[in-house]
Amino acid sequence: MQTLFITGGAGFIGSALVRLLIAESDYRLVNIDKLTYAGNLESLAAVADDPRHLFSRTDICDRAALDALFSRHHPAGVIHLAAESHVDRSIHGPGDFIQTNIVGTYTLLEASRAYWSGLAEEEKRGFRFHHVSTDEVFGSLGETGQFSETTAYDPRSPYSASKAASDHLVRAWHHTYGLPVLATNCSNNYGPYHFPEKLIPLMLLNALDGKPLPIYGKGDNVRDWLYVEDHARALKRVFEGGRVGETYCIGGNAERTNMQVVDTLCELLDRFRPRADGQSYRTQKTFVADRPGHDRRYAIDAGKLKTELDWSPRESFASGLEKTVRWYLDHPDWVSHVRSGEYQTWLERNYAERRTA
Ligand code: NAD
Ligand code: TYD
Numbered sequence: 001m002q003t004l005f006i007t008g009g010a011g012f013i014g015s016a017l018v019r020l021l022i023a024e025s026d027y028r029l030v031n032i033d034k035l036t037y038a039g040n041l042e043s044l045a046a047v048a049d050d051p052r053h054l055f056s057r058t059d060i061c062d063r064a065a066l067d068a069l070f071s072r073h074h075p076a077g078v079i080h081l082a083a084e085s086h087v088d089r090s091i092h093g094p095g096d097f098i099q100t101n102i103v104g105t106y107t108l109l110e111a112s113r114a115y116w117s118g119l120a121e122e123e124k125r126g127f128r129f130h131h132v133s134t135d136e137v138f139g140s141l142g143e144t145g146q147f148s149e150t151t152a153y154d155p156r157s158p159y160s161a162s163k164a165a166s167d168h169l170v171r172a173w174h175h176t177y178g179l180p181v182l183a184t185n186c187s188n189n190y191g192p193y194h195f196p197e198k199l200i201p202l203m204l205l206n207a208l209d210g211k212p213l214p215i216y217g218k219g220d221n222v223r224d225w226l227y228v229e230d231h232a233r234a235l236k237r238v239f240e241g242g243r244v245g246e247t248y249c250i251g252g253n254a255e256r257t258n259m260q261v262v263d264t265l266c267e268l269l270d271r272f273r274p275r276a277d278g279q280s281y282r283t284q285k286t287f288v289a290d291r292p293g294h295d296r297r298y299a300i301d302a303g304k305l306k307t308e309l310d311w312s313p314r315e316s317f318a319s320g321l322e323k324t325v326r327w328y329l330d331h332p333d334w335v336s337h338v339r340s341g342e343y344q345t346w347l348e349r350n351y352a353e354r355r356t357a
């Protein structure tokens with residue numbers, strides 16, 4: 001049985017990947033996560049008792065702790081998702097983004113390189129360091145065109161600049177030291193267990209609470225939306241079959257303006273949980289000041305991933321969003337713990353000592 005390190009496995013995408021790998025592979029996972037505000041072990045309740053899932057509350061900037069985990073668990077690869085991930089937070093406080101996304105990735109690369117250098121030839125050849133990144137490193141598109149693996153980097157927010165820096169480090173560790181890396185750049189994800197600071201869960205929960213739905217600017221910025229479980233499947237596919245040193249762009253082929261996203265959400269809520277006064281949730285839409293430096297449009301050409309590894313998303317935006325809305329309506333406990341902050345004590349209350357790596 002091979003062991004993999006998953007960093008950031010208590011976050012939105014990382015927890016989807018952990019759930020997928022436990023359900024659909026034989027890997028033993030060591031989930032390495034600092035549990036910032038975005039880390040939530042309650043999102044891993046489904047796998048908490050699985051003997052193939054071990055958890056370590058570790059900061060990826062802590063080299064000694066990483067070295068100890070490498071020598072204890074002898075992994076066959078690392079899938080690196082740990083990051084500070086919210087653009088608005090990066091505008092208000094970029095420091096944590098520089099620390100985790102750049103210094104943390106550097107520290108993890110160095111710990112991985114030290115471990116990998118000491119492996120026997122065959123294990124060394126099989127080892128993979130898979131870096132999970134975003135399409136935001138490519139900057140902002142006009143009305144037409146799509147990002148691809150060959151698009152020049154042009155990050156414009158502290159978040160995207162810190163992710164771009166980490167992408168460059170990963171490629172440098174491959175070219176300079178021969179570390180067998182893979183990189184993926186994905187478009188906006190949505191789905192279950194999404195922290196309600198990002199557009200879709202924030203709008204959904206504000207709507208149910210009777211609060212305003214704050215649309216930045218005119219609501220005409222465009223994002224390319226991908227259901228999170230489709231992203232997790234793409235990561236598994238690239239980790240297992242991607243060519244070393246290559247980058248793969250991942251996207252949902254589902255471009256929507258923010259206004260279209262909010263309107264579709266409101267329609268779904270009008271159907272599944274109509275307002276008591278009979279009015280549409282759309283009446284809660286409110287325009288607010290735009291985000292500084294707000295990227296206009298993102299869109300991904302995922303043709304390389306389709307051609308080389310036969311991946312395409314299973315969910316359309318309509319089917320994925322309907323699943324997402326139903327999930328939030330069906331999981332009031334997860335929602336209320338996230339909103340009250342109670343999820344952060346879940347570790348102490350519920351996480352079995354024997355599952356700690
Ligand atoms: P998230 O914010 O939900 O989760 C991040 C996780 O990393 C959390 O569990 C957090 O506790 C952990 N973490 C943060 N700092 C850490 C540190 N110093 N050491 C160890 N763990 C730490 O993020 P997400 O949306 O799941 O994104 C995961 C990755 O995917 C990120 O690298 C992000 O840049 C990338 N990505 C996200 C999207 C998206 O739409 N959300 C799209 C493309 C790429
Ligand atoms: P977000 O979910 O923060 O993802 P990203 O900035 O990484 O794309 O935002 C998605 C889009 O929604 C983005 O164009 C900003 C916009 N937005 C709003 O209009 N209102 C909000 O309250 C939030 C959080 C985002």
